[in-house]
Amino acid sequence: MKSKRLMITLIVALAWCCASVQAQTLNLMPQPVKAEIGSGRLVIDGSFRVALDGYIEPRLEAVAARLTRRLSLQTGIPMPAGLEANPGKAALVLHCDHAGEAVQSVREDESYQLDVTAQQARLTAPTPVGVLRGAETFLQLVALDAQGFGAPAIHIVDRPRFPWRGLTIDVSRHWMPAEVLKRNMDAMATVKLNVLHLHLTDDQGFRIESKKYPKLQELGSDGHFYSQAEIAELLAYARDRGIRIVPEIEMPGHSTSWYVGYPGLASGPGPFQIERKWGIFDPTLDPTREETYEFLDGLIGEVAAVFPDEYLHVGGDEVNGKEWDTNPRILEFKKSHGMKDNADLQLYFNGRLLPIVQKHGKKMVGWDEIFHPGLPKDIVVHSWRGPESLAQTARLGYMSILSNGYYLDFALAPADYYRVDPLGGAAASLAPDQASRILGGEACMWSELVTPENVDSRIWPSTAAIAERFWSPREVTDVDSMYRRLAIVSRELDWVGLTHHSSLPLMLERLAGMQAPDALRTLADVLEPIKEYKRENSREYTSLSAYNRLVDAARPASEKARAFSGMVDHWRENEATIRRQLVVWRDCQESLAPLLKSSALLQENAPSAEDLTKVAKAGLEALDHLDSGRPAPQAWVQQQSVLLDSATKPHAELMLMIVPPVRKLVEEAGKGSR
């Protein structure tokens, strides 16, 4: 009896283990908490219908219609839009227990359970938002194989790790029309993100209509702002996708655009113009005048009425203090109030700001700088500074979200972002109650160097990897698995209308002028923009610059170079493929050189193209040496090393990403390790 029980236990354990392994091979991103694969497969064909069960509301009807439309689009199979009235006859039943929050908050229940059998799929969730999350999982389960389209039989139980999973889009430095936000919200929903943080105001533009202070947008936006009607439409679009929109009205710095229309608000004398450059600028709200707070009361009241979210982001970062140090009235104010520095003055400002925000029914979010003990415990600190500051905030009993490590404008690789954990670093040692105050994080798309044309390609697919970090259990950290699934999800994002793939061929065609862009693609595919703030420091960019160069087209992370690098790690098995690839790179110069010469925009890329040829040749020679079975001469190794060092240098803000794997081949050849 005992041994039988043991055997059953073993079998169950084995089955669970196999199921887990299989679940790893699914294309889900983010990974669910629990996924047990069953046997059989739900066939997806033209008879696919959705039924609603339990609590029903328009959001659920909308998700059913959207799911059917997307499934039809992704499979190419016509499917009628209407709902199936009889749940027994539907391929997918969406069951919702009850209504969700009237205004979605961090406390919203997003959990769901999904059961797929060969007969039917059943998605059950307490709230409509849970149904939304599960619907995305169902869509990701559907795949084409040798039998056709279908979803594997599976039992999934899922809920998010963090309640605040966001994306910041800076719509001030470069204007992003509403359609950019809509398609990005669709993409966010695909990977279960739930906060769109709009950085609405900055030195370069005031991007939201104020009816009370219309000169804000009339003089401060070049005509590029969201009307309140458009905001209402975006909010409805967001709610339909289970996304909160958190508005940021940045103050007291980063606010030049305000003063074009209302110079009296500034600490400096003016006159003011919309800022065209990037950086930290002097114009700052005057915290010493009562009129400032009257104005803020009006403005925040208006913004608070437009956005239903419980939080309002007030920015608060990077006040350089120059105006506060030169205005005699402000100097006098600081002195008479016993303030020792500008930090004290900003503290005073925040102290005045907070009751205004509260008066209008909002809780305050702000960047690290706003924080000081004594603030109410319902504020949220948004950390751009890093884990130490995050942990410290949590220890003091405050809530926070992390963006340090998630700056998309740094143009890092998905894996770089994926490795950052809101509960990593200094936060790893927090007690559970402290850790629970870290609500999650936000990927940040600062828009100095992006335009509506290429912004998707900077946000995605990295943000899908970040979304998994925010949603999936802490233990989900396998980078190879992430990359495999990211490739699939990245294609799924094409279907929701994202341009992260489709913009590249267009930009390359533009660069190529009258020539065929094929060879240019070969080059672009192995280049990456230089990282972090290196581009901004490399030349004087402004909001009037043309972002139409190869560096603007090239993707932040070269998938081609990463794949090549992976092959080189096992070069013995992949030699033929590696050789074929190297030949393509070596030979593309023939068509590339005249192409680059003929285009004013591409002439700066000639050195990169030359490096590509040279590095490819070095790789081919290395393979020849390896094939010979004898170690390559040290003189040759030395020569290649110099060449590779030189090819490591960026040209026109672009780095050639095949240098490290070719260096590896050269080093192997030096060892003669066949």
Place this chain on the structure above:
Amino acid sequence: MKSKRLMITLIVALAWCCASVQAQTLNLMPQPVKAEIGSGRLVIDGSFRVALDGYIEPRLEAVAARLTRRLSLQTGIPMPAGLEANPGKAALVLHCDHAGEAVQSVREDESYQLDVTAQQARLTAPTPVGVLRGAETFLQLVALDAQGFGAPAIHIVDRPRFPWRGLTIDVSRHWMPAEVLKRNMDAMATVKLNVLHLHLTDDQGFRIESKKYPKLQELGSDGHFYSQAEIAELLAYARDRGIRIVPEIEMPGHSTSWYVGYPGLASGPGPFQIERKWGIFDPTLDPTREETYEFLDGLIGEVAAVFPDEYLHVGGDEVNGKEWDTNPRILEFKKSHGMKDNADLQLYFNGRLLPIVQKHGKKMVGWDEIFHPGLPKDIVVHSWRGPESLAQTARLGYMSILSNGYYLDFALAPADYYRVDPLGGAAASLAPDQASRILGGEACMWSELVTPENVDSRIWPSTAAIAERFWSPREVTDVDSMYRRLAIVSRELDWVGLTHHSSLPLMLERLAGMQAPDALRTLADVLEPIKEYKRENSREYTSLSAYNRLVDAARPASEKARAFSGMVDHWRENEATIRRQLVVWRDCQESLAPLLKSSALLQENAPSAEDLTKVAKAGLEALDHLDSGRPAPQAWVQQQSVLLDSATKPHAELMLMIVPPVRKLVEEAGKGSR
């Protein structure tokens, strides 16, 4: 004195000749009547501004804004949207003499003159529509070269050859949402087409809202129809682009969808359902009942009120007459009216229809079948039958337009369409006054086998070649020049939002399932769907079929195969490139075979992939023989010939397009002609 004059004449002639040659190298499509290249270049940069001059109306302001937006998009250079008030300071001045027609007609003056110097571009036209045409020419002049973006100094005088230059889109067989029509109108405007003919009704769907007879769309469209408000929006969009929209309400045949809601109109007993198959069907209006004409009076009155165009297309083709031959009442009617056949009955029907059309202020257009002498001379015969019928109509004093030879659903190559001339064939021998009655033509996109996803790729770029046939002087017939310019215009069409390029990668990703689609692209790029009606005859397609196979993704004309064929024509100069290409085709099987096997949708394409490898091998062997300097053995030639014959056979409705050029290599090798 005399010799001096001669010399001047010679110099002028020479200059004109050089200018003509240079004009050939421009990227204009359609080619203008006259283009003289000057010296210098107008630089296009962020300072670009448009000014309006002369007569001004909202359409002109709209074209200025649209032109600036497109220029900014195509160059990637930010350009403010506003107009320049001072023409002296603008880069481009649009001068319009006077207002155009209140409702654009075939008589609208579309001529323009465009003068570009290094300082300024000046576009002059009598009417806003002329300005629209010239604006497209200006955009096509702008190119990127080693100096940057600019337009060459040039003097262009231009006007259309034919006044009716159209595109028919069948929105009945497959529903095409308004956005499909909008992007196609943008594309039409790019190549100066001026008529969008909407085939609004057919057996498979009644696609326009009737307020008088709502069951037409309610029961006859699966919910897919244009509301009258949408039509109004489309009409405004069209007028802004100098496009007339001609509605077609097809009768008395091709009308099953009408009878689902109004069975009493049919000649047969019913009951009726929306037709799902393709072909010619029995349900036909009953021409013997007065109620039919009362209904048509109501319906045509409604349609005539919605569409302002002077013409209304009433279809009239392919009445199979079965219901007319079986309904006793109709048989009796024919007998009592002395009608010898159904042609007589249709004549009677048309005779009743015409006054209804006229009563509502419209002139009638119909397919060949409606024509008979005795009709008023203001009708237009739309010829699907061909040049002989067209010429005959013209001789009898009637106006006509040609669509025979322009059927886009035939999936022919651009050159095939380009060679068809409305004044070719039997029409070539018409006297000038007769010839002038041939108003032009229409490319036709019948939609049995296309969906909104791939429809653009069937219409374009071929329709740009057809547009040149309709606009440019008769002598513009150089196919090589056409293809060179078509490639550039085809890219321009990407920027106006057409999906003729961008849909392919998406469809291939769908087909590839979880695999990388690269190898599939290699195969797809050398395949073409079988032509004319062969696909429809090859299997039972319906409106419920999934058009998601490789044949639906593959382009009607393989550019890759055409380019390869061109290289093979001069194989001695291109041998290295040819060889490289053949190696890619030979080797792609390695990754292609498992890919095809893993996808239920691609398994049918395995024979094509195998043929590709075999044919590529044959080509490589042929090159080896040619390199050897000796004729290839006849046994080998024979063997390859059998192989190539076999590879000529279509698989899964797809043809391998590299067979003919490889056959050429094999034949050369047989001759040993090095």
